[in-house]
Amino acid sequence: MLVARVTLSGDKKAFDQLTRKYQSSIRRFFLNLTMGDGQLSDDLAQETFIRAYMNLNSFQGISGFSTWLFRIAYNIFYDSVRSRKVTQEINESEINLLYQQEHGYSSEKADIQEAMKILRPEERTAVLLFYMEDKTHPEIAKIMQCPLGTVKTYILKGKEKMGKYLKNAGYEYAGR
Amino acid sequence: MQVMNTQDDKILKQFFQENKKEIPDTFFSRKVMQKIPERRKYEWLIILLAGLGSLISFVFGKFEIIRPNITIPDITITVERGIFIYILAGIILIPFITLFFYFFKTDKKRLNF
Numbered sequence: 001m002l003v004a005r006v007t008l009s010g011d012k013k014a015f016d017q018l019t020r021k022y023q024s025s026i027r028r029f030f031l032n033l034t035m036g037d038g039q040l041s042d043d044l045a046q047e048t049f050i051r052a053y054m055n056l057n058s059f060q061g062i063s064g065f066s067t068w069l070f071r072i073a074y075n076i077f078y079d080s081v082r083s084r085k086v087t088q089e090i091n092e093s094e095i096n097l098l099y100q101q102e103h104g105y106s107s108e109k110a111d112i113q114e115a116m117k118i119l120r121p122e123e124r125t126a127v128l129l130f131y132m133e134d135k136t137h138p139e140i141a142k143i144m145q146c147p148l149g150t151v152k153t154y155i156l157k158g159k160e161k162m163g164k165y166l167k168n169a170g171y172e173y174a175g176r
Numbered sequence: 177m178q179v180m181n182t183q184d185d186k187i188l189k190q191f192f193q194e195n196k197k198e199i200p201d202t203f204f205s206r207k208v209m210q211k212i213p214e215r216r217k218y219e220w221l222i223i224l225l226a227g228l229g230s231l232i233s234f235v236f237g238k239f240e241i242i243r244p245n246i247t248i249p250d251i252t253i254t255v256e257r258g259i260f261i262y263i264l265a266g267i268i269l270i271p272f273i274t275l276f277f278y279f280f281k282t283d284k285k286r287l288n289f
Contacts, residue, residue, distance in 0.1 A: 049208045
């Protein structure tokens with residue numbers, strides 16, 4: 001309903017409501033992708049909402065608005081990585097080294113930013129979308145614009161790495 | 177292997193849900209709204225230009241249909257008529273060029289979603 005109001009009449013108040021509704025999840029997504037860089041996350045989130053407003057005519061409602069918004073966010077993040085090189089991307093060898101040092105985790109408490117570092121960028125994105133933002137596999141495939149099988153592989157690999165990391169960091173499952 | 181996967185799955189679900197924090201708005205949406213450009217005004221300008229171009233084309237086109245009947249063909253008039261046709265062709269192209277850029281721009285922005 002809100003989306004239709006913005007699309008049909010350019011209703012800014014309706015878009016303001018949409019922004020309030022989704023700002024938390026989009027900013028959180030960026031915050032985790034940028035390893036906790038709050039300022040950069042907010043800049044990227046602002047860009048996401050502005051681009052969404054400018055492109056609302058192209059939203060056809062096939063997928064949910066949230067999925068569409070995350071796809072814009074994903075594109076903006078990787079455009080930013082490619083053009084500005086602002087994030088501290090860890091290269092493959094560093095990731096592998098970190099991953100191989102299974103007993104080297106010194107922190108007593110598992111920290112989400114540290115946990116994110118052991119994943120490759122694609123794995124990180126897929127894992128965040130699946131476990132934190134509760135997106136389904138097909139939705140993640142649309143957001144990341146890659147085949148469903150690839151998404152499943154990213155999540156599986158990410159899950160294995162993070163599972164080991166968390167266990168080594170002393171994190172325990174509370175339920176049964 | 178399957179058991180381990182399920183265990184990892186549970187651990188990860190719990191870990192991420194524990195770390196899932198709601199971020200308060202604190203003027204974020206206001207900043208976004210201040211930066212949003214006037215999208216609609218620009219679109220109306222394009223449609224207005226396309227309409228204006230179409231109207232001019234129609235008026236001049238109609239005149240051109242009548243004109244050959246009232247003109248006595250000689251060398252001087254033929255040259256004038258030639259220039260007139262070029263001008264007319266240019267005017268007729270206005271709505272098409274405007275619409276082309278409008279749709280080209282829209283297509284470029286489209287996210288196919």
